Amino acid sequence: MPRRSLLVAILSIALIWLSNAAGRCRAADGCGWLDAPGDCSHDPLSPCEVYHPQPGDMVFFSHDHLRSRLVYALAHTGKPYHVGLVVNLPDGRPAILEAGPYDYVHVYLMDLLPRLRTHEGGIWVRRLRVPLSPCESAHLTEFALAQTGKRFALFRVILQATPFRAHGSLHSCVFGSSRIDRHSWFCSELVIAALAFVGRINPHRIKPNAIFPRDLFRDDPFNLKPCWEAPRRWTCEPVGSRQ
Numbered sequence: 001m002p003r004r005s006l007l008v009a010i011l012s013i014a015l016i017w018l019s020n021a022a023g024r025c026r027a028a029d030g031c032g033w034l035d036a037p038g039d040c041s042h043d044p045l046s047p048c049e050v051y052h053p054q055p056g057d058m059v060f061f062s063h064d065h066l067r068s069r070l071v072y073a074l075a076h077t078g079k080p081y082h083v084g085l086v087v088n089l090p091d092g093r094p095a096i097l098e099a100g101p102y103d104y105v106h107v108y109l110m111d112l113l114p115r116l117r118t119h120e121g122g123i124w125v126r127r128l129r130v131p132l133s134p135c136e137s138a139h140l141t142e143f144a145l146a147q148t149g150k151r152f153a154l155f156r157v158i159l160q161a162t163p164f165r166a167h168g169s170l171h172s173c174v175f176g177s178s179r180i181d182r183h184s185w186f187c188s189e190l191v192i193a194a195l196a197f198v199g200r201i202n203p204h205r206i207k208p209n210a211i212f213p214r215d216l217f218r219d220d221p222f223n224l225k226p227c228w229e230a231p232r233r234w235t236c237e238p239v240g241s242r243q
Contacts, residue, residue: 025053025113026093032116034125035233048238053094053112055137056128056200057086058191060217060231063121080124083213085191086112087144088137097144097194099185100152107150107185117236124217124231126224128200136198143197153184156209166210169221176207188213200227 025031030050062080084098087109094112101108101115116123132140159175160167166175180193180203192208195201206222216224217231 025111031094031113033235033238035235037230037232048235051125051234053086054128055086055088055094055132055140056195056198058126058216058228059084059086059096059116059234060124060126060213061119061121062123063119080122080213080217083188083191083216084115085140085144085194087140087194090141090145095144097147097190099150099187099190105152105154107147107152107190109144109148116234123234125234126216126228126231129227129229132198132200136200140194140198143194147185147190147194150182151184153182153186153189156184156189157186160212166207167212168210172207172210176210178203178207180208188216191216 031053032051033048034051035048060080061082061084082098082100084096084101087095087097089095089109089111095109096112096115097107097109098115099107101110156166159165164175166172166177178196180196182189182193185193186209188211189208192201192203192206192211196203196206196208215221219225
């Protein structure tokens with residue numbers, strides 16, 4: 001077995017073991033809690049809401065690592081630094097599709113709740129307003145399974161810190177691409193490609209390689225509010241008096 005394939009297999013086994021150890025969830029049971037929406041999120045009397053994941057939800061991750069702050073500053077962006085997409089596994093369990101989780105160098109499809117519980121830092125969720133149809137969800141699962149094991153697009157990420165970056169209105173016109181089938185991905189590029197695959201995003205308008213997680217989080221330069229709710233903070237348990 002080639003060394004790279006062996007490494008992918010070992011990491012996959014480790015992630016499966018981690019999922020079993022941390023526990024799984026079903027969408028009907030809920031996967032953690034979401035903070036109150038909008039201006040109510042800072043009101044300690046505002047109730048949290050059980051998070052029932054659905055395919056097409058965006059999940060944003062952030063942390064305080066100095067390396068990430070420096071790298072993303074060079075690329076003219078910032079927090080949150082990472083994004084994944086909720087996908088149903090073939091057996092119906094909610095999972096998350098990510099390029100480069102835990103700083104790994106491949107694409108993974110992992111059980112959702114263990115992934116959220118083991119992240120060291122802030123997590124936010126943007127829920128899809130209109131759920132995917134069963135057919136759309138099946139196509140999303142098909143896409144996600146086909147991407148699993150592909151490499152993280154380190155070279156294209158490095159380019160984002162150079163004059164040849166695709167990020168930005170002018171650079172997007174020159175270097176942006178509408179491709180949704182690649183041999184490697186970075187995180188937000190993979191999310192946009194997956195949503196384009198099921199017809200929820202137009203890749204000719206929102207070019208996958210020209211988008212960063214913060215763009216999706218802040219609706220800049222594209223307004224996603226008609227299709228996705230505003231980001232809400234995720235917690236493993238309800239906070240304090242909100243229980």
